[in-house]
Amino acid sequence: MSYPLLRLCDDRAWVEIRKGRGAVTWNDMERVFEGAAKAGQEWRGDEGGKLSGRCCISSSHVDSTLSLPYAVHGQDGVNVGQAVELAFPDDMIWKASLHGQAFVLHEDPISANCYKIRLTAALLGLPLSRRAYDIRKGETRTPEFLARVNANGRIPVLEIAGASGIRFLPESNAACWYLASGSRLIPTDRFAQADMLRWMFFEQYNHEPNVATLRFWLAYIGEENLSEAQKGQLGAKRSAGEAALRLMDEHLAKHDWFVGHGITLADIVLFAYTHVAEEGRFVLDDFPAIKRWISRIEALPGFVALN
C-alpha cells in the first residue's frame, strides 16, 4: 500500500492524494491538472515528473484553484482544504507524472533489447516514436550518433523530451525503468524492488550475452560468416544460455511471475530474448514452465509482438 503524492514546484507546498474508498476517474484528475495549469501552477509527479503549468502557488491560496478535495501542507504547518478519501489505480498517478513528455526510441527493429522498451510502453499505454538504425551497417557508430545520442555507440537509447529539454538514456533496462517508474510494473516493496533488479541484472549478465548473441550470430550473421574466435565461443555460449534458461524454468515452475503476483519489468526484459531463443537454436520445449509463462505474457492486454 502506498500513498501517491503530487507535489507543487519548489517545495513550498505539496498536495497529497490518498488511496482509499470512494472513486475518482481519470477525467477528474485531468480536471485538476487543467485547473492547475490555468491557475499558472506547476505540478510534479512523485519523483519529479512534470505535469503541466509553470508557476507555483503558496499554501495560503490553494483552495480557490483546485477542483478536487485535497490537503495542503506548507512548510509552516498544515492547511486543510477538503481532506477526503480518494481512490484511483496506481497507473493513473503514473500517467499523470509522465504527462507532457514525448519519447523517441532509437532502435534496430530486430533487436529484442529495443523491443523491451516498446513492450514496456505498450503495456502501459505510452506513446513512443521510433527511429530505426541498422546495426549491421554501423549506423550507431557514426560521428553524429556518438556525439548526440550515445557515446557508447549502442542502441537502444530512449530520447526524452520534456520540461528539462531533450535527454538521452542508453541501456535498455534503464529505459524500461524510466518509463515504468511509479507504475504497477515496478513493485514498491523494498525487497521486491531489489529482487526485480536482481533478475534484470541477471538478464544482462547471464542471459543476454549468451541467448541473444547466439540468436544474432546464427539467425542474422550466419554461422558460415562467423570469425574463428566467434566459432570458438559457440559451445560456451550454448551451455551458459541453457543454464540461464534452466534457472528461469525452475523458478517459473513454482511462480507465475519472476517477482510477486503480477508482471514486472523482470518478466518483460527476460521475455524479450527468451521468446525468440529458438532463432539461436535453443529448444524451448525443454523448458515447459518458460513456455507457459510466454503464453501468459502474450495474453496480456496491450501486448505487442517483436515483429
Place this chain on the structure above:
Amino acid sequence: MSYPLLRLCDDRAWVEIRKGRGAVTWNDMERVFEGAAKAGQEWRGDEGGKLSGRCCISSSHVDSTLSLPYAVHGQDGVNVGQAVELAFPDDMIWKASLHGQAFVLHEDPISANCYKIRLTAALLGLPLSRRAYDIRKGETRTPEFLARVNANGRIPVLEIAGASGIRFLPESNAACWYLASGSRLIPTDRFAQADMLRWMFFEQYNHEPNVATLRFWLAYIGEENLSEAQKGQLGAKRSAGEAALRLMDEHLAKHDWFVGHGITLADIVLFAYTHVAEEGRFVLDDFPAIKRWISRIEALPGFVALN
C-alpha cells in the same frame, strides 16, 4: 528535495517528518523509535522496512506516545499533532528504515563484485557480517549452497534477516540497491535514478565481463593455466575493457561523479573493478580522469579498501 516519510503499520495512519530548518539528532530519532516500541507501535520506513515494536496505533491516540513534533494523517482526515519543521540528513531516515535488520554477505574476499556491497554498507555505516567462500574451489556450487543461498551458484548473495524472515538476494548491484534504498546514494529524481541504473547495467554488460574477467584470469588463474578458448578471448576482452574505461574517462573528464553532484551507486559499482584494473594489465595512467575519480572515492568518509 524529498519529504521522507515514516509510516505506522497497516496504513491506518502515517507520520510525516519533513526536511527544513531546525535540527534533530539521531539520538532524538532513536527516542522516537524507543518510545514507539514501548507503546507497542510498529514503524515502517518509506519502503516498508521495519523499525521496531509490533502493534499499531490509530490516528486518534498518537499524540501521547511520541516525543517529537509530528503530523498524523488518518484515513478519515487529518489530525494535527504538533506540525513543525524538522531537519535531519537523508542518512538518518535510511538508517531508521533498516533498523532491526541484520545482513550477512556471502562472498569471496577477492571478488570486487562482493566488495561493492561492503563499500556500499561502509559508506552508509551499516553493519555487515561476512561469510567467505573460495570460488576457485567450487564452494558456491555445492548442493547446500545451490539449495539454500543461490540456485545460480554465484556470489555475492546478500542474506537479509528481519521481520519477514531470512531472504537471499543475489546479484551484486541489486544487493547494493537494497542496502542503499532511500539513502543519498540513490538519487530520487526520476531521470537521475534511471541514469544511475544505466551506468550500473553498463558495468555488468560492458565493463565487468572484460575488466574483471581479465583480472581474474591473469592475476588469479594465471595466463599459463588458461584454456585455449580463454586465451582466444584475451584480445577481444582487452579492447572491450579499454573501450569501457575510455567511455568512463571521457565522462569523468567533464563530471566529478557519474550522476549528479555526489557519489551514487553508479560510482561504487564502477569503482570496484576499475581501481584494480591494473591486475588485469590495463594501464590506468592512460585514463587520468578515472585516476582523479578513484582518489575522490578513496577520500570519502567511511571508505574501506578491497583488501
